[in-house]
Amino acid sequence: MKTFLKELKFPSTKHTYIEDITDKVNNAIKKSGVKSGFVIVNSKHTTLGILVNEIAEPNLLKDMLEHTLKHIPEDKRSTRVHKDYKHPTTDYMHRCQDNPYCDEIDEDYNAAAHIRAMTFSNASVTMPIANGKAELGKYQQIAIFEHDGRDGTGKNPIRQRTVQIWIYPSKEIKKIK
Numbered sequence: 001m002k003t004f005l006k007e008l009k010f011p012s013t014k015h016t017y018i019e020d021i022t023d024k025v026n027n028a029i030k031k032s033g034v035k036s037g038f039v040i041v042n043s044k045h046t047t048l049g050i051l052v053n054e055i056a057e058p059n060l061l062k063d064m065l066e067h068t069l070k071h072i073p074e075d076k077r078s079t080r081v082h083k084d085y086k087h088p089t090t091d092y093m094h095r096c097q098d099n100p101y102c103d104e105i106d107e108d109y110n111a112a113a114h115i116r117a118m119t120f121s122n123a124s125v126t127m128p129i130a131n132g133k134a135e136l137g138k139y140q141q142i143a144i145f146e147h148d149g150r151d152g153t154g155k156n157p158i159r160q161r162t163v164q165i166w167i168y169p170s171k172e173i174k175k176i177k
């Protein structure tokens with residue numbers, strides 16, 4: 001059986017946000033023609049996570065964002081910290097340029113984004129496909145959770161993001177009792 005792959009590529013210019021991608025996932029499944037199987041939604045980044053939760057309720061999204069920013073302090077040296085920054089800050093050792101594989105001119109301090117991604121989202125999620133779409137609960141949606149978007153100011157490049165949608169077909173589903 002064939003495996004299908006759809007990649008979502010986009011610039012991420014806002015620092016921290018949650019965005020519903022359920023329709024994009026279901027559209028990829030529909031386009032593949034797969035009626036049953038599994039779908040894996042995968043982030044190719046260490047500071048962009050995937051989550052399954054209730055995304056349609058705007059006040060819940062605000063609460064989620066406030067909670068993450070409150071409980072994982074930002075680095076005091078980060079470009080996001082300014083005199084009116086309302087969330088906690090701390091001193092971390094990490095900076096982007098410390099990574100020997102970094103090929104960007106990036107002078108931000110994003111340890112908090114890495115810690116938030118590990119704590120509040122996943123690198124990938126797997127869910128069943130039934131009747132040609134992701135099998136989700138009544139209030140569940142699939143979303144990206146950006147922890148380190150950049151607006152391109154200073155020497156910090158805009159984050160070009162890639163999310164993969166892997167679709168694995170299976171034979172028909174037989175429910176058992």
